[in-house]
Amino acid sequence: MQTMPSKTQMPQKLILDAHWDKRQNLILGHAALGGGDDRIRLAIFGSQGVHSWPVYWEGIQRAFSDCTRLNVDEVANDCNECAQYWECLTVSLGAFLHEIGHSLGCPHQENGVMLRDYVSMNRKFLSEERNCVRTNKGRWGPVLTKDEPGWNRLDLVRFLYHPAFAVPGDFGDPEFRPPELRVNQGMRLPPGVDGGPxxxxxxxxxxxxxxxxxxxxxxxxxxxxxxxxxxxxxxxxxxxxxxxxxxxxxxxxxxxxxxxxxxxxxxxxxxxxxxxxxxxxxxxxxxxxxxxxxxxxxxxxxxxKSEPLGGNNGNDIITHLPPNKRISMIRVTSAPPF
Structure with missing residues (x-):
């Protein structure tokens, strides 16, 4: 299963044949990664926890409150953090969000979703937390803002300038969203614009x-x-x-x-x-x-020495010029990377 936004070329993929092999103590057909280049970015995650996900919006509260124990003969207790259905939902959905963060250009951070704070993502949806096998803590509440997970400040600044998060009002500020950055080229700049730095x-x-x-x-x-x-x-x-x-x-x-x-x-x-x-x-x-x-x-x-003046890594090229000739122009032609 995948979703592919038409403008940003940034698909998210779930590997639907991921499954638990108890004999090998291994989740097969699973991957968890995110990233890419200036043409396409991708987030991939295995579907082994999808059985705990809500199937409709109205089921979110029930899914994050479901304390039913997982049967490890049938499904994985991933990282020993998925002993109950609501824990499995929190970890699997949060880990997929973590990989989406990578596809948006976020590295691992000191805290937040890009570390492992997503294991408490249920607190974003509920005013109280049910008993938790992972923390050995009983039902408690109310959940306060300080108890909720979130994105690191550095992630939020990245999202602010990312084209996937642009809203119509942004384009009224040409310094924020200049015309040359609105061209859909897989996050490539148009010819003649040096992105730097x-x-x-x-x-x-x-x-x-x-x-x-x-x-x-x-x-x-x-x-x-x-x-x-x-x-x-x-x-x-x-x-x-x-x-x-x-x-x-x-x-x-x-x-x-x-x-x-x-x-x-x-x-x-x-x-x-x-x-x-x-x-x-x-x-x-x-x-x-x-x-x-x-x-x-x-x-x-x-x-x-700088990038414009001999600071980049590369191989020197020696060229012999004809003697006693006046040089009027030097033209360097380069093929674009593929």
Whole structure:
């Protein structure tokens, strides 16, 4: 079974022949993954928990309250978190939502659906929780907002700029949804638009981030998770600064803004642009140190290595030019990736 939105080319698939083999203690025909590229993104999940899902909207409350024990001779107790029907519904539906998050570009996060907070997703629908075998906790309530799971803030910022979540009012703000980003090309930019981001190391302390479509999120990772981020929300919709075409980061300021326990450690930078592009720097301090030394450029000018000026990885090409000839033009032709 699959659903395929016509505009975003982002299908979700359930593998309907997934089934439990008790003899092997294994769910067969199962997959759980999400992701993709700039042409198509996909979320896939096995159907082994679908038996616990409600079949209509009015059945949601009953399904999330069903304490019937699962028969492990027939179906799986996945991760030992699905001992009852309502637990099975919460975990299987929540895990599928987690994979949809990956297809929308979300990585694993420190908390929220993109970790495993979805195991309490039932609290989004009910004012009280029934007895839970997983937590060995009896029936309790009322469920407060602080008890509910949710999406990490970084996920929400991604969704805000994702074309799948666009609403008609967004298109009245050309800075938020510019015309060149409305073309349905599988989240590809039209010719002539550089999505970026491009990085230029000014010196060992300052980094310039340049993007034609504008940067809307910068994540500063130390260790596994983002410990600090800068978000540039739409001006009209969120009273923010809007996606920025030019940003200059100061490494010393960044270090001061990090919590004390994360300072002085390797910083990984993740930069997301409104043109569906994302790029990372694995070690920001090393990048600034190696890329900030000036080198001779055209016409005797000194330049610094960057994506536009020799900073990308690749193979050098040596070309022999005819002697005693005046060069009037150099044209480079490249085939598009497939």
């Amino acid at each position: 491009n990085f230029v190391a000014v010196n060992e302390n300052r980094l310039q981030i340049i993007s034609d479509t504008g940067t809307y999120l910068i994540e500063i990772h130390v260790g596994e998770w983002s410990r600090l981020h800068y978000e540039y929300l739409p001006k009209k919709a969120c009273n923010g600064l809007g996606a920025q075409r030019f940003i200059e980061l100061d490494y010393d300021v960044l270090q001061k803004q990090l919590a004390p326990q994360w300072r002085g450690k390797t910083v990984k930078l993740e930069v997301l642009c409104a043109g569906f592009c994302q790029k990372s720097i694995d070690d920001l301090q090393k990048f600034l140190r190696e890329r900030s030394s000036p080198i001779p450029g055209f016409g005797g000018h000194m330049v610094r």
